[in-house]
Amino acid sequence: MHEVPPSYAGKILRVDLSAGKAATEPLPRALVKQWLGGKGIGTYLLYNELKQYIDPLGPDNKLIFATGPATGTVLPHKGYIVCYKSPLTGIYASSSSGGSFGDELKRAGFDVLIVNERARKPVYLWIDDERAEIRNAEHLWGRDALETNDIIKEELGDVEIKVARIGIAGERLVKFASILNDYSRMAGRCGPGAVMGSKNLKAIAVRGTNPIEVAKIDELIEFMRGLLETVKETPSTGTAYPMWGTPGGVNVANLQGVFPTRYWHKGVLQGFEKINAETMRRRIVIKDKACYTCPVNCSKIVRVKQGPYVGSVLEGPDYETLYTLGGLPENNDLEAIVKAHELCDSLGMDAMTAGNAVAFAMDCYDRGIISSKDTDGVELTFGNKEGLIQMIEKIGRRTGFGNVLAEGVRAAARIIGRGAETLAVHVKGLEPAGYDPRGLKGVALAFAVADRGACHLTGSIYTYEMRGDIDRLAYEGKAAHLKELEERFAICDTMIFCRFMRDVYDLKTLTKATELLVGFRLNERKLRLIGEKTINLARAFNVREGISRKDDTWPERFFKEPLPDGASKGQVIDKSRFAKMLNEYYRLRGWGENGIPSKEKLGELGLNYGSQHLETP
Ligand code: SF4
Secondary structure (H helix, E strand, O other): OOOOOOOOEEEEEEEEEEOEEEEEEEEEOOHHHHHOHHHHHHHHHHHHHHHOOOOOOOOOOOOOEEEOOOOHHHHEEEEEEEEEEEOOOEEEEEEEEOOOHHHHHHHHOOOOOEEEEOOOOOOOEEOOOEEEEEEEEEOOOOOOOOHHHHHHHHOOOOOOOEEEEEEEHOOOOOHHHHHHOOOOEEOOOOHHHHHHHHHEEEEEEOOOOOOOOOOOOHOOOOHHHHHHHHHHOOOHHHHHHHHHHHHHHHHHHOOOOOOOOOOOOOOOOOOHHHOOOOHHHHHHHEEEEEEOOOOOOOEEEOOOOOOOOOOEEEEEEOHHHHHHHHOOOOOOOOHHHHHHHHHHHHHOHHHHHHHEEEHHHHHHHHHOOOOOOOOOOOOOOOOHHHHHHHHHHHHHOOOHHHHHHOOOHHHHHHHHHOOHHHHOOOOOOOOOOOOOHHOOOOHHHHHHHHHOOOOOOOOOHHHHHOOOOOOOOOOOOHHHHHHHHHHHHHHHHHHHHOHHHHOOHHHHHHHHHHHHHHOOOHHHHHHHHHHHHHHHHHHHHHHHOOOOHHOOOOOOOOHHHOOOOOHOOOOOOHHHHHHHHHHHHHHHHOOOOOOOOOHHHHHHHHOOOHHHHOOOO
């Protein structure tokens, strides 16, 4: 008899690092019914267990690793999501990762792992089928993220175990350090690796051998057959992602003039063909790869075969690193991008923020705000690929000027001063993904309101704008479209389905899949409501931290500085039309004109005005 519905392991593992203790507790059935899993349960626990204004790098922050009903099952899915307060942005954060770490955790008996407090000396956590043990990791401190994986596997005598771990960037509290799992899959954005480093937790190793039961296995297998057919027949999942992966977007973005270049001053990279997906496949791709049970194979394993970076191996680069290590620093050397990305992986940090930080410094350098005296002698000119690589190494180790950029673009601009703040590009402290909002008006709205800052994943409206499903330059109708997408993708993050399957997992398919996994009756409206509530709860967390309308915007230069070339030439974000879009979005969300969820919306979450400091700041 299941305490919780099928497809759940049924337990939470709580680890208190200062006490050196791990304890299990049942996963409450009510929690599952209300929030399903993944981002839903993670956000609920984060909101309720974190006090307002805690230091993200202090012992009171928590890392809440949450799996979903799809994790560990035969349905194509991602891995896990980790929720925490971000040291980069100071607000809500959730970062998801593919690979098999989440599956292993769930098969070890845990739907959720909560880590809090701080160990006195470096440790790692070893979870072996429901048993958890905290082990000394002093010998691992100072090791990079890739070798740490190998050492722990050898130490535990099993190459099949899964290890989530940090690199040197996490140990040195680089604000955008990430957590790696499998070879180099990452919970990448917003700095979960720094939180792990602040707790002196080097790694979490897991072995899980328990099968995951689902509610209706025969029907699920039948459903899977149909789903796999749809995956094959759908252009994105059947052809584009398997062949090109996300780098397939490089051509489209450049042809539309929205590929962020020269630190957000241009929308077209000269010679972008040298770093596009076709060139990648011809020169460096050695293997296609997929997450556990996924037939899409969107990931590419590459190896540099000649030149100064020969031997560099990587799972990537993806679209986002091609933009951030290629477009932003005006670097069209594909092998140098691979080297820079590989370095980010081994140091254990988010290449998206790292590339933004270096390109921001190049912009400052170009304008005489900083000189080589500030940058330890490194000539930070646009196009200097060696300068890019050197500065990434410095960031990950927090040496010299790297120590400034390790704080992220917003904080680095404040430290540098002398007008650097007018150049800095971020929303709520998070550097944007690679889609220029001046040529994609839905992106302008989506990144402004996303729960963790300038995030492309909460709404993914860029896909629909860039492939022409909706008019990319129109403002009208974008708020409603974004709301629908955000709710669907919040469900994906709650179930731990991958959003790259967005053309396959419509709301009807998501509902059917969920019912077959968990066994209780759902309908599209109820499922969508769980997505909506998750979004509102993340917003409530942020409002409690002081976020409101004033923060749902872009740096001033996006309203004033037109894109200079390409198909989006002359485009800016029109301030009044942006404000109208924002008003419409707030109205549809029920957030009030200052972006604060209404009494009714808070009531749905079990929160009240006046409690939890949710009044307008
Ligand atoms: S589409 Fe790609 S990222 Fe998503 S689950 Fe499949 S292989 Fe993993």
